[in-house]
Amino acid sequence: MAGGKGAKASPRIRAIVGLGNPGPKYAKTRHNIGLMVTDELARRHMLSWQTKFKGRFSKWLSPHGDTIVLQPGTFMNLSGQSVQPMSAFFRIPAGAILVIHDELELPFGELKLKVGGGHGGHNGLRSIGQQLGDRSFVRLRVGIGRPAKGDVANYVLSNFSTDEQGWLDHVVSACADAVERCLSDGVSASAAQITRVC
Numbered sequence: 001m002a003g004g005k006g007a008k009a010s011p012r013i014r015a016i017v018g019l020g021n022p023g024p025k026y027a028k029t030r031h032n033i034g035l036m037v038t039d040e041l042a043r044r045h046m047l048s049w050q051t052k053f054k055g056r057f058s059k060w061l062s063p064h065g066d067t068i069v070l071q072p073g074t075f076m077n078l079s080g081q082s083v084q085p086m087s088a089f090f091r092i093p094a095g096a097i098l099v100i101h102d103e104l105e106l107p108f109g110e111l112k113l114k115v116g117g118g119h120g121g122h123n124g125l126r127s128i129g130q131q132l133g134d135r136s137f138v139r140l141r142v143g144i145g146r147p148a149k150g151d152v153a154n155y156v157l158s159n160f161s162t163d164e165q166g167w168l169d170h171v172v173s174a175c176a177d178a179v180e181r182c183l184s185d186g187v188s189a190s191a192a193q194i195t196r197v198c
Helices: 030-045 080-090 123-132 152-156 162-185 187-191
Strands: 015-018 050-052 055-062 065-072 097-103 111-115 138-143
Touching: 015 030, 015 080, 030 055, 030 065, 030 097, 030 138, 030 152, 030 162, 065 080, 080 097, 080 123, 097 123, 097 162, 111 162, 111 187, 138 162, 162 187
Parallel strands: 015 065, 015 097, 097 138
Antiparallel strands: 050 055, 055 065, 111 138
């Protein structure tokens, strides 16, 4: 797991953000894997949604402490406009926010936790870092792979392939498991337990 300077432990995760684009047109696309994972967490823990922060959020009363689950209702490149007011309202520092997002640099089905860092060309991460003025938030990077050919922008906005769809429920479930471990065991301990799903 990559992190910042020094050996300082990251704070307890107090907010989970699932990135994606709004509307049925994008619901099953690669770019929306973060929303799929937060939907799965909501299903598992019977969370109810409230509309606020240019999106919707839920309070997850977990045994490990109250946690906010946020689904920005903005388009991906404006995600920070939802995350920043949520962070300010609940007084949650950037380092206590876990963002779930698609990752081109990892093969489909591979998951990795990362603390802080740059945006790597991901518009959602770029917006969050800009709006928070802080890039120390934790990322759950969900591999979608790079296209063999063609435009990357079209690729992330396309649906998963038939083969990938056969594994998608397993990947989403593994991501939800990873989030739950982050809450129960902490980010550092959880990072070592995350592997490739398929």
